[in-house]
Amino acid sequence: MHECRCEVLRKPWELSFLAEAREVAGLRRVMRLHLATWGLPNVIEAAQLCVTELVSNVVRHVGSGTPATLAVSMRGPAVRIEIRDPDTRALPTLVSTQVDDEEGRGMALVDATAERWGVVLNGDSKITWCELATGLDSARGHIKDVRVSKAEAVLAICSASPERWEVFGQMGVREAQRDAVILMADLLHWMRAHGCDPDEALDRAQVLFEAEAYSEDVSLQA
Structure with a gap:
């Protein structure tokens, strides 16, 4: 789990x-x-x-x-x-x-x-x-989503303070949010270094996120 x-x-x-x-x-x-x-x-x-x-x-x-x-x-x-x-x-x-x-x-x-x-x-x-009911395992847990878990695993590797991720519950959301922003900026640098358009990548990511979020909302209301 x-x-x-x-x-x-x-x-x-x-x-x-x-x-x-x-x-x-x-x-x-x-x-x-x-x-x-x-x-x-x-x-x-x-x-x-x-x-x-x-x-x-x-x-x-x-x-x-x-x-x-x-x-x-x-x-x-x-x-x-x-x-x-x-x-x-x-x-x-x-x-x-x-x-x-x-x-x-x-x-x-x-x-x-x-x-x-x-x-x-x-x-x-x-x-x-x-x-x-929320579907959570605890009052401070997050919803079960493979994408959320994958992002958290990547953040644990790329975090500016990786030692904080070694112990369950020691990483605050604010600190993780900072690291997530840094990671997104790093990915945009990667895009530019490989001849890709960072703005286009951001737009496509936003469209994908909104489409998936909308699909989830529809499924919850069904």
């Missing part, structure tokens, strides 16, 4: 907001940005759906304008999403619904999307949470 030699630090974060229908789009954008930064594009759609349904549940059953908090963290290899609100009486309930039902589908969608979900009652608030 491949071990991630460059761990991804995913710090917990939270955001206070008013539970209103118009806030949902902004919360979905925040989720997309943070999960992209965490290197988890495969979880974005599911996370956005869960946030939409959990917030809508607060709006519908607790009240529009209720002060609430969105908190996101890693629980082992899973992404944990929490919505905190001040009402300990209106508890989310999983009910049986039909396909064409407009009411009561929120928690059914969360239940179908998340690995698990639940509610934590505190003295003056409740937390409705769900956890999403």
Whole structure:
């Protein structure tokens, strides 16, 4: 099994907001940005759906304008999403619904999307949470992709600080990013030294990357 030699630090974060229908789009954008930064594009759609349904549940059953908090963290290899609100009486309930039902589908969608979900009652608030599978081996690992593993192996060889790659987990992403940029510059020098056009190579690499990324997004949505 491949071990991630460059761990991804995913710090917990939270955001206070008013539970209103118009806030949902902004919360979905925040989720997309943070999960992209965490290197988890495969979880974005599911996370956005869960946030939409959990917030809508607060709006519908607790009240529009209720002060609430969105908190996101890693629980082992899973992404944990929490919505905190001040009402300990209106508890989310999983009910049986039909396909064409407009009411009561929120928690059914969360239940179908998340690995698990639940509610934590505190003295003056409740937390409705769900956890999403990521496919990671650990909270700081990266997605399984032969191209990512190959690039990491090349970086380990070409790194300006190769000794840091000898021990699992000692190479930070920022340091590795610096080495990756240096490696890309070296490859462009190689292109020029062999009579190739570096700009054309960059353009072709960008097109290839975007095409593969698009294909992956489509397959995840299928």
